[in-house]
Amino acid sequence: MALARRRIHQPGKSIFTNAKIHKNKRYVFNTDLKDFFGSFHFGRVRGFFNKNKEFMLPIEVATVIAQLVCYKGKLPQGAPTSPIITNMICSILDIHLLKVAKKYKLDYTRYADDMTFSTNDRHFIDNYSAFYQEIKQKIEYSGFEINEKKNRLQFRDSKQVVTGLVVNKKLSIDHNYYKQTRAMAHNLYTKGSFVLENGKTGTINQLEGRFSFINQVDEYNQNRLKRQKELNPTVQTDSRAFRTLNGRERQYKMFLFYKWFFSNDKPVIVTEGKTDVLYLKAALKSLNEHYTSLVVQNSPTEFKYNVTFLKRSRLLGCLFGVSKDGADSMKNLYRYFSSNNKSGFKNYYTYFCELTKRKSPNPVIFVFDNELSNKTKPLSKFVNCSEYKISDEKKDELKRDCYVRLNKDNPVYLVTNPLVDEKSESEIEDLFEKSVLETELSGKHFSRKDDFDTTKYYSKDIFSKYVYSNYKTIDFSGFKPLLDAIAKSIESYSHEK
Numbered sequence: 001m002a003l004a005r006r007r008i009h010q011p012g013k014s015i016f017t018n019a020k021i022h023k024n025k026r027y028v029f030n031t032d033l034k035d036f037f038g039s040f041h042f043g044r045v046r047g048f049f050n051k052n053k054e055f056m057l058p059i060e061v062a063t064v065i066a067q068l069v070c071y072k073g074k075l076p077q078g079a080p081t082s083p084i085i086t087n088m089i090c091s092i093l094d095i096h097l098l099k100v101a102k103k104y105k106l107d108y109t110r111y112a113d114d115m116t117f118s119t120n121d122r123h124f125i126d127n128y129s130a131f132y133q134e135i136k137q138k139i140e141y142s143g144f145e146i147n148e149k150k151n152r153l154q155f156r157d158s159k160q161v162v163t164g165l166v167v168n169k170k171l172s173i174d175h176n177y178y179k180q181t182r183a184m185a186h187n188l189y190t191k192g193s194f195v196l197e198n199g200k201t202g203t204i205n206q207l208e209g210r211f212s213f214i215n216q217v218d219e220y221n222q223n224r225l226k227r228q229k230e231l232n233p234t235v236q237t238d239s240r241a242f243r244t245l246n247g248r249e250r251q252y253k254m255f256l257f258y259k260w261f262f263s264n265d266k267p268v269i270v271t272e273g274k275t276d277v278l279y280l281k282a283a284l285k286s287l288n289e290h291y292t293s294l295v296v297q298n299s300p301t302e303f304k305y306n307v308t309f310l311k312r313s314r315l316l317g318c319l320f321g322v323s324k325d326g327a328d329s330m331k332n333l334y335r336y337f338s339s340n341n342k343s344g345f346k347n348y349y350t351y352f353c354e355l356t357k358r359k360s361p362n363p364v365i366f367v368f369d370n371e372l373s374n375k376t377k378p379l380s381k382f383v384n385c386s387e388y389k390i391s392d393e394k395k396d397e398l399k400r401d402c403y404v405r406l407n408k409d410n411p412v413y414l415v416t417n418p419l420v421d422e423k424s425e426s427e428i429e430d431l432f433e434k435s436v437l438e439t440e441l442s443g444k445h446f447s448r449k450d451d452f453d454t455t456k457y458y459s460k461d462i463f464s465k466y467v468y469s470n471y472k473t474i475d476f477s478g479f480k481p482l483l484d485a486i487a488k489s490i491e492s493y494s495h496e497k
Contacts (some may be wrong), residue, residue, distance in 0.1 A: 004228050015111060015163040015164060015165060016165070016171060016220050018109050018111040018114075018116070018162065018163050019162040019163050019165040019167050019171055020167070020171055021109050021116075021118070022107060022109070022116055022118035022160070022162045022167050023167045023168075023170065023171065023399070024117040024167075024168065024169060024310070025107075025119060025120055025156070025160070025167070026119060026120045026121070026122060026124070026155075026156050026410045027118060027119055027120075027121075027124050027125065027153065027155060027156070028116065028117075028118040028152075028154040028162060028167065029116070029117045029118070029128075029151075029152070029153050029154070030114070030115070030150065030151070030154070030161075030162065031112045031115050031135075031146055031147070031148075031151050031152075031397065032114050032115060032146075032147050032150045033113040033115070033139065033144045033145065033146065033147060033152060034144070034145045034146065034147040034351070035145075035209075036086070036112065036113030036144075037074065037075050037076065037077045037082060037086070037113075038074050038476050039143065039144055039145075040074060040075040040082075040085065040086055040089060041070075041073055041074045042066050042067075042070045042073045043282055044089070044143070045065070045066040045069065045070060045075065045085060045089075046059070046062045046065070046066035047062075048062075048067050048085075048088070048089050049061070049062035049066070050062035052088075068081075069081045069082070069085060070253070084110060086112070087171065090110070092142065093138065093139065093142040093144070094108075094110060095137060095413050096138040096141075096142070097110075097115070097138055100134045100135050100138060101117055102135075104117075104119070104121075104124060104131045105119050105121040105124070106119045106121075106124070106131075107119065108120060113162050113459075114163055114401060116162050116163075117131075117135075118156055118162075118165065123480060128153065150163055156168070159174070161174065164177075164263070165206075165217065170221065171217065171220060171221065171490075172217065172221070173213075173217045173218075173248075176460070177210075177214075177442070178214055178248060180197065181207070181210045181211060181214065181251075182251055184196075184207055184210070185200060185207060185211075185251065185254075185255050185258075188204070188207065188258075189258065189352065189355050189356060190355060190356065194207065204259055204263070207255065208255070208256075208259065211251070211252040211255050211256075212252075214248055214252065215248070215249065215252050215315075218246065218248060218249060218278060227274045243417075245319070249319065250497070252319065253319040253320070254348060255371035256315075256319065257320075257348040257349075257352075258348075258352055260310065261336075261337075261348075261349070261360070261364055262348070262349060262352045262356075263360070263361070264308065264360065264361070264362050264364075265361070265362070266305075266306060266307055266308045266362055267306075267307045267308070267362045267364070267365060267489075267490045267493075268307070268308050268309075268310055268311045268362070268363075268364045269307050269308065269309050269310065269365045269367060269486065270330060270333065270364065270365065270366050270367065271309070271310075272330070272368060272369060273312075273369045273379060273460075274312060274461075274464075275460045275461060275463070275464035276367060276428055276464075277309045277311075278464040278465065278467060278468040278478075279429075279431075279464060279468075279479075280309070280367070280426055280482075280483075281305070281309070281468060282467050282468045282471035282474070282476070282482065283476040283482075283483060284303070284305065284344060284473075284478040285297075285393075285471045286471045286472065286474065286476045287302050287476055287479070287480065287483065288303065288316060290480070290483075291483055291487060293306060293487055293491075294306055294307055294483065294486065294490075295307075307365075307486075307490075311442070317329075320332060320333055320336070321333075327381070328378055330366055330368075330378070330382060331381065331382055331385055331387075334382070334388065334412060335387065335388075336348045336349065337349045337364070337407075337410040337411075337412050338387070338388040338407070338410070339389050339407070339409055339410075340387070340388040340389055349409075349410050349411075350409070354495070359411070360411045362490075362493070363405075363411040363413050363489060363490060363493035364411050364412050364413070364488050365412075365413045365414075365415050365486060365490075366382075366412065366413070366414050366415065367415050367416070367482075367486070368382065368414065368416045369417065369425070369426065369427045369428055370402075370416040370417050370418065370419055370425060370426045370427075371426075371427075372395070372398070372399065372416070372423040372425070373424050373425055374424075375426050377425065379414075379416060382414075383414070385492055390406060394406065398414055398416065400467050401485065401488070402416050402417070402418055402481060402482065402484075402485040403415045403416075403485040403486070403488055403489045403492075404408065405489070405492065405493070405496065408496070411491040411493060413492075415482070415484075415485045415486055415489055416485070417431055417479075417481070417482040418481040418482065419480070427448065428482070429448060429460075429463075431476075431479050431482065432467075432474070433475055433478065436467070436475070438472055439463075439466065441458055441462065441466060442458070443456055443459070444456060444457055444458045446458060446460075446462075446463045447459065448460060455496065
């Protein structure tokens, strides 16, 4: 007999854990509750906390809780508290439906208002009407109403979908959903806009959400294959899942390049590491009156940056080869801009220029430590990379001005901090005064090295957070040449494009 199970929205649970319960079943029945969140009005929430035996809160306390979590008299959809409270209130309903599911040899899960029952019992179809009347009765008794327009009884020989995932053999994306997403992206690239299934004009963030969902499904299946291989080395898995991007991932990658680097509504700053971002943000906040083109102070504590700092993430690493730390990976990113690369990387920038008949509205700025004289350092490796040729004239311009546009055919600029104290090379930390670098925190001193004695020293990460938190008291005058170079790069691009 199939076991009745309950899956609700909680940590560790997702559409995947919900859908896999119903994988490879003879029958799958979906339904949902009409106006789910609207069913949880103020009085119902207050009454639950006041009368439920797990709480039994005084009416005054229950009233305050209901006032905090309700909006316009009901639980708002999208609030982080709403799913938690709905699950608590629905626990009795879930228990009743579990009993019905067990009676008819069904598995049962609920993901918010989306309820699914499934079974391999060939006789279920004969008992379907009786089953449906029982769950309808339980649902209405609990104060809800079935949205009968959403009822779907899905058979094994047809496409079975649970919380947006096809569950016939394995969890997968609906191919039509992917085709529609790809078509939307193409319309965005070629026409500047796209339309959703409901006929409304979509936003670029909505399209990113669709690609992200598709990518999550791919990652789930890749991790599943990897786990199978670890448990049983004889299992045959698709090695491409771990080495080469599939077609859907390539489409996602192309879309992200378009959003982040081609159709970017602000200049994009790419730094060697995450600590550099905090240094630059702190410096801009401290010197905001001098750099109004880069940052605007809206209130004593609120600042609006007119540039975007690229956030290094696992996704950026997987798709573009840009690791969370390390500057060498910036070479990988530039390959997608360079028309001279010889490594088989697709020049996305040129592709979108030709497709859209326009250029990027804003530049992309790579910020490096000034270590041009050291052949083992990232900046030197970047400018001397054999895959794209950077002229000696450009290198001299970078040395003189601390910024240079690499190629008139793309929007990428190199920016570096100035050399200080007559050094042959300088890191961004050299722009701080000596007293700041010698700041003692919890009895420890700052170390720039990756490998250090943690009992005596603290890391760049800790130092950068200290700098960001104390921007009001730190002297950032040493950062002015670097910020000037960034500002001049943006101004230069506005004239050259």
